[in-house]
Amino acid sequence: MKYFTLILLSSCLFLIGCEDxxxxxxxxxxxxxxxxxxxxxxxxxxxxxTYADGRKIQFxxxxxxxxxxxLISADANAARTELVEIDYVDLSFDETQVDQAATGKSFTxxxxxxxxxxxxxxxxxxxxxxxxxxxxxxxxxHPLTRNFxxxxxxxxxxxxxxAADMDNDGTIVNGGADTESFTYHSGTDEVYNEVIIxxxxxxxxxxxxxxxxxxxxxxxxxxxxxxxxNGDGYLDIExxxxxxxxxxxxxxxxxxxxxxSTALTVE
Amino acid sequence: xxxxxxLQLIGIFLAALLLTMVACDSTEPVDPGPxxxxxxxxxxxxxxESYELEYPDWLGQIEIPADNPMTVQGIELGxxxxxxxxxxxxSTMSCSSCHNPTQSFTDGLATSPGVDGILGQRSAxxxxxxxxxxxxxxxxxxxxxxxxxxxEPVINTVExxxxxxxxxxxxxxxxxxxxxxREAFGITxxxxxxxxxxxxxxxxxxxxxISYNSKYDQIRFGTxxxxxxxxxxxxxxxxxxxxxxxxxxxxxxxxxxxxFAEPSxxxxxxxxxxxxxxxxDKGLGEVTGIPSxxxxxxxxxxxNIALTAPYMHDGxxxxxxxxxxxxxxxxxxxxxxxxxIQPFTLSDEDRDHLIAxxxxxxxxxxxxxxxxxxxx
Numbered sequence: 192m193k194y195f196t197l198i199l200l201s202s203c204l205f206l207i208g209c210e211d212x213x214x215x216x217x218x219x220x221x222x223x224x225x226x227x228x229x230x231x232x233x234x235x236x237x238x239x240x241t242y243a244d245g246r247k248i249q250f251x252x253x254x255x256x257x258x259x260x261x262l263i264s265a266d267a268n269a270a271r272t273e274l275v276e277i278d279y280v281d282l283s284f285d286e287t288q289v290d291q292a293a294t295g296k297s298f299t300x301x302x303x304x305x306x307x308x309x310x311x312x313x314x315x316x317x318x319x320x321x322x323x324x325x326x327x328x329x330x331x332x333h334p335l336t337r338n339f340x341x342x343x344x345x346x347x348x349x350x351x352x353x354a355a356d357m358d359n360d361g362t363i364v365n366g367g368a369d370t371e372s373f374t375y376h377s378g379t380d381e382v383y384n385e386v387i388i389x390x391x392x393x394x395x396x397x398x399x400x401x402x403x404x405x406x407x408x409x410x411x412x413x414x415x416x417x418x419x420x421n422g423d424g425y426l427d428i429e430x431x432x433x434x435x436x437x438x439x440x441x442x443x444x445x446x447x448x449x450x451x452s453t454a455l456t457v458e
Numbered sequence: 459x460x461x462x463x464x465l466q467l468i469g470i471f472l473a474a475l476l477l478t479m480v481a482c483d484s485t486e487p488v489d490p491g492p493x494x495x496x497x498x499x500x501x502x503x504x505x506x507e508s509y510e511l512e513y514p515d516w517l518g519q520i521e522i523p524a525d526n527p528m529t530v531q532g533i534e535l536g537x538x539x540x541x542x543x544x545x546x547x548x549s550t551m552s553c554s555s556c557h558n559p560t561q562s563f564t565d566g567l568a569t570s571p572g573v574d575g576i577l578g579q580r581s582a583x584x585x586x587x588x589x590x591x592x593x594x595x596x597x598x599x600x601x602x603x604x605x606x607x608x609x610e611p612v613i614n615t616v617e618x619x620x621x622x623x624x625x626x627x628x629x630x631x632x633x634x635x636x637x638x639x640r641e642a643f644g645i646t647x648x649x650x651x652x653x654x655x656x657x658x659x660x661x662x663x664x665x666x667x668i669s670y671n672s673k674y675d676q677i678r679f680g681t682x683x684x685x686x687x688x689x690x691x692x693x694x695x696x697x698x699x700x701x702x703x704x705x706x707x708x709x710x711x712x713x714x715x716x717x718f719a720e721p722s723x724x725x726x727x728x729x730x731x732x733x734x735x736x737x738x739d740k741g742l743g744e745v746t747g748i749p750s751x752x753x754x755x756x757x758x759x760x761x762n763i764a765l766t767a768p769y770m771h772d773g774x775x776x777x778x779x780x781x782x783x784x785x786x787x788x789x790x791x792x793x794x795x796x797x798x799i800q801p802f803t804l805s806d807e808d809r810d811h812l813i814a815x816x817x818x819x820x821x822x823x824x825x826x827x828x829x830x831x832x833x834x
Contacts, residue, residue: 236750237750237793237794251750251794251796251797252796252797285748285749285750287748287749287750288748325715326518326715326721327515327516327517327518327519327715327716329519330519330521331519331521331592336592336721337720337721337722338720339714339715340710340714341697341710341714341715342697342698342710352796352797352798353797354797364791365791365792365793365794365795366725366727366788366789366790366791366792366795366799367727367730367788367789367790367791367795368787368788368801369791370788370791370795370799370800370801372704372795372797372799372800373797374704374797374798374800432704433704
């Protein structure tokens with residue numbers, strides 16, 4: 192009997208508590224959709240493009256991590272509404288996957304407050320907190336179960352892999368003793384790049400997807416004369432065929448990660 | 459609807475029983491139907507003891523399906539089924555014929571003959587730490603769960619070449635299995651013994667096949683054990699990019715992490731192919747239907763790798779020396795060979811050191827674990 196009174200009492204309290212609750216704010220959902228292009232052309236793996244210096248280039252892998260994506264409110268306090276803590280974006284689709292390449296990788300964020308926002312913040316890479324973790328900390332399907340780099344205790348923030356006509360003979364050799372492949376693996380806290388794009392975004396009941404477009408060609412831009420023999424403003428991929436973010440190759444990793452700022456357009 | 463009087467029902471039942479008995483006399487294997495009384499297993503107690511897998515956090519996470527919780531009785535039944543040739547058409551082979559504990563659950567063959575002596579297309583895989591694999595089983599990730607996988611070898615014509623109705627018939631008539639199925643799953647009647655339950659039991663046993671006691675584990679996570687100098691150099695060659703540019707082994711790109719296997723699929727350059735259509739074994743492409751996935755395979759864990767020769771999905775390399783000579787050469791050209799497969803400099807001494815490191819992944823306590831041995 193004693194318990195019964197107690198239960199009755201607490202449920203009364205509960206009901207009263209509910210009455211006092213402020214009215215629920217209206218919420219909505221938003222799709223973020225990542226796609227890649229090569230100077231405007233839909234980006235596809237195993238397809239030939241022309242590199243800045245005129246040689247043929249093809250990609251077989253392009254992926255990156257993004258952290259702490261947030262909308263920045265339009266009012267004076269510029270409050271941030273977090274959309275995504277961490278995600279892995281793999282945009283490696285071949286020419287038989289035209290539809291996927293065009294739609295890219297998208298995810299839906301729910302329960303966002305309606306309202307006006309002044310911009311979006313995106314961290315390219317894995318933020319320093321999460322970059323202390325490792326794949327075994329997570330269960331199946333979590334973005335951080337892959338692309339960890341034991342040697343540097345860091346996730347590989349972005350991977351750009353492929354091959355190019357390094358010897359300018361008109362063909363690309365992939366694999367074997369004469370392979371013309373390249374691998375750009377950028378990682379470690381030092382190259383994490385937080386980008387803020389100013390853009391008026393109004394969230395209402397129904398929202399068109401927010402298009403996040405990466406121009407892969409732009410990721411190779413470079414102003415360091417040491418990395419650019421012909422001075423065309425792009426990385427000299429013939430001489431610098433890779434980076435593993437170590438041993439004096441850190442500058443390449445940093446350049447690529449920084450380039451995400453200008454390679455990104457938000458529509 | 460017309461009611462069937464209960465007497466008539468008994469009559470039908472008796473007739474069916476008679477027919478079954480007659481049928482059982484013939485050599486044609488048939489589903490035995492109800493063998494005796496309904497609920498014929500109630501005499502045995504069902505008192506399952508739940509089983510907690512023990513492994514350190516740093517080894518990763520095992521996800522146990524909600525509908526197949528581990529029990530001592532389930533694991534024991536699974537172990538018996540795994541080692542019992544009753545699963546094969548002519549009672550000559552069991553799972554363990556190709557997955558033998560002494561060879562870290564492989565068979566030492568490039569590709570394995572089934573009961574009819576016909577060679578399969580691929581090499582038997584080690585089942586070490588199989589519970590940690592979460593990107594698809596088999597060389598090409600064609601099957602998602604151990605429960606689904608366990609159904610396959612029985613009916614595979616180049617493996618056990620049996621039928622499940624036959625196997626279940628044999629198990630239902632067996633003097634021990636009906637009791638073991640009851641103890642593991644609480645069924646009350648032999649008729650409730652199904653291939654799905656058999657597969658669940660096998661999967662439970664397979665999830666216990668955990669290794670974390672190699673020299674590597676003891677050094678990295680234990681105390682008091684140290685590498686020899688050659689092993690340290692080997693470890694650094696495996697994990698670190700010591701040289702600038704692309705001139706390094708780069709093994710950990712694809713065999714990284716404590717399982718020594720990145721959860722992904724790669725073409726590691728063992729097969730020359732002019733176009734995506736030219737791979738003799740389509741690998742991942744067979745599963746996804748995407749041409750550029752042809753020739754991609756799952757990098758297997760390198761734990762106990764010194765015990766599982768020959769190597770690769772078709773067993774083409776007899777020794778670890780041959781494996782390293784392959785990687786060092788840059789392999790063969792094909793349109794989608796991973797860009798991380800590049801020729802690199804490796805002195806004979808460094809090659810030996812890399813192999814010395816790979817040998818630190820050997821865990822003999824795993825292959826000798828009494829719980830993993832043939833119970834018969």
